[in-house]
Structures are given as structure tokens and as C-alpha cells.
Amino acid sequence: MPSFLPALSLTGADVLTKDGFVCRPVGVAMGQVVEATGLPEVDLRGYWLMPGIVDLHGDGFERQVFPRPTAPFPLPAALAATEREAAANGVTTAFLAQSWSWEGGFRGPDHAEALMEAVLRHREGAVVDLRVQIRAETHLVEAASRLIAAVERFRVGYVIFNDHLEEGFQMHRGNPARFADWARKAGLTEVQLLTRMEAARTRARDVPRALCMLASAFDRLGVTYGSHDDPDAETREVYRMIGAKVAEFPTSRRAAAAARAAGDPVVMGAPNVVRGGSQAGNIAAVDLIREGLCDALVSDYHIPALPLAVWALVDQGVMALPAAWRLVSSGPARVLGLVDRGEVAAGLRADLVAVHQETRAIEMVLAGGRVAHLSGEAAARLASVGRAVRMAAE
Secondary structure, eight states: OOOOOOSEEEESSEEEETTEEEEOOEEEETTEEEOOTTOOEEEOTTEEEEEOEEEEEEOTTHHHHOSBTTBOOOHHHHHHHHHHHHHHTTEEEEEEEEEEOTTOGGGSHHHHHHHHHHHHHHHTTOSSEEEEEEEEETTOGGGHHHHHHHHHHTTOOEEEEEOOHHHHHHHHHHOHHHHHHHHHHTTOOHHHHHHHHHHHHTTGGGHHHHHHHHHHHHHHHTOEEEEEOOOSHHHHHHHHHTTOOEEESOSSHHHHHHHHHTTOOEEEEHHHHHHTSOTTSOOOHHHHHHTTOOOEEEOBTOTTHHHHHHHHHHHTTSSOHHHHHHTTTHHHHHHTTOTTSSSOOTTSBOOEEEEETTTOOEEEEEETTEEEEEOHHHHHHHHHHHHHHHHHHO
8 A cells, every 4th residue: 555645734725615615724644634733835826625536436447347348458457547547537436336237247246246356455555445336237136145245245335226127128129239239248149138138037026025135135234225227206216115215327307306305315427417418318417416406426437527527517607616526525425424535624534636726637636645646736846845855854
């Protein structure tokens, strides 16, 4: 594990607090935010200093593991590349969204367990806090006990229930080219993929019982769980009744409003904001944000979309920078109850992002008080303080 930064005071920046931006020094020592009195100073005038981004759902790492469907790369190298990309975009906590699906291959249980084990090993020397979110397909009922065991063994704290089976059948009937592409990415022929779908559908009657068993086990283990792509209020209510509180990517306003009415958090994709709408034709995330029906934004399939979504919301006049940044920091931290991060406050993890106010470039990222990313003028300023501290010590 890389060493902590020496105790420092970050001064001159506009610091994002609960009350908005305040120009005040921020102390960093032993991985935490501390009082800044008497510490060597790093001049961050001209920067915003904001809490690190907490990404609750990102499957972009799949491109690092499988840059081509038939060309896998070793997991340690893929995780290292994912960590670097996350850090460069201000992400200090990243949940890798790994499928647990009847599709098999890199979305099946074997690969999921390999990834969970690799992430645990990677965390020993990582700076960014990499974790795993499991996207569990509801019709893989025969692997429910195996999923519970894996979640417990690999200390997974976040599971989302998916049901993409009927969507797959609709794709097979109405969009054969897209279905063929899906099969190719799964490493299957179209016939093989359709056969797996049909086998999964025969287990539909067992799905409710399996979901209840999973929910009970997750409650016992302290796992947060939710649902993905709820199409309507009725579906959201079914998942809420078994304890799946997080509404991830609801596809309609009614589903999002039902979650909010029940006090359940709503999570949407940052690429949806950046692109001005859903690539799948679902509700636009910005519409939910305008109505106050979105609690957090996540990277989904593209990590750089997180800071880009913040600036899109600011530039479109949807919300000011403090509120927009909270959608990627304190908002997602609250969704999972991560009480030690998401804000810049004494006693919390020193997860900090310094953004140049003129260029909007992310130039310094500290994750748990360790340097995760450093570039531009911020690098020069931090280096100059380091030289001064060494000279004083000599």
C-alpha cells in the first residue's frame, strides 16, 4: 500500500461543504481530513476542492478485461488500468458492476467469483477503494445458494437484482442484429444464447422463492440490495416489499416517483445526462433530476461521464455546481451508508478532488490521504511544498 501524504494544509481553494463553497484550509494527515493549524501549506488558489466521487455502479471495467470479446486480459492488469482511469476522473470509491447471469462466460458465476477474489487481492495495494457490486439475474435460481456464499466469502456489500430475460426475447424477435451482437459479446452463438434464455424461463415459478431467500440472507449479512431497470411503480413496489430498497436506473417517471414516495433512493446513469437521454430510449435522467427524483449518478458504462455529467448539469442551468457534485459524492455515499466519505469534514477519509477553476481539469485526487492522480499546476505546487519540507528537515 502506498504511503500517506505527509501532514499538509491545503489552502486557498474554494472548498465544497454542506453549506456550499467556503474558502478555508483543509488539513490532511494519516489518511483523514484534520484541522489545518500548523501544517505545511499547499497553495490551491484557483481550485475547487471537493469530496471524491463515489461510483456505485460501473461496468466499463469489462473493456479492460475483454478489450475484444475473444481476447481476455489478466484480471490484475485490468483492475490496475481501471483504478488509474477512475482516479484520473476523480473517483475515489468505485463499485465494479459484475453480472451474475445465466449468460455464462464473463457474466457468469465462475467469472464473477474470479473477479471478486481478484478485487480482494488488488485492494491490498490499491489507492482507489475498489469494490464489487453484483448484478444478479433473477432467473439464475439454481445458483442462489452459491451467490449467498460468494457474497459472504468475498465481503460484497451491494447487490442489484436484474431481470433482462423478457427483454432478450423481445430483442430476438424484433432486432436480430442486436441479438446477434449480444450473443457474440457473450462468446455464444445465437442458438446457444436463445437456448440459455429458454432454459432460464422454465425456472420462472421459482424466482419469487429464490429472491426471498436471497433477501433474507442479505439482511443477515448487512448487504444493501436493490433492483435495476424497474419499468413501473408496481415492479418497484414488489422489490421494495422484499427489502430491495435501491431503485437503480428506473426506466419511467412512475417507477422513480414510487421509489421516492417510499423513501427509497434513486440511482441514474451519468452517460444518460451527458448524452441528453437514455441510449435505450428510457426516461432522461435530467428530467428526474429536475423533479428532484434522483439521489445519485453513477458511471454505468463510462467512467469519464461522471465529471462530464456534473458540468452538463451546470452548463444547462439544471443546478449549481455544489448540488451537481453532491450527486456524485455525498449522494451515492448516503445510498450505501458510507458515513466516512462523500464530504470534506474533519474525521472523514481524505478523499479529495482538486479541480482547476479555469480549465475544469481534475488535477489532484487524494484517496484516503494517498495520491491517486496528480497533474498540471497542482502537481507543481504539491512538489514545491515537498521540497520545502525536506529542506526544513535537513
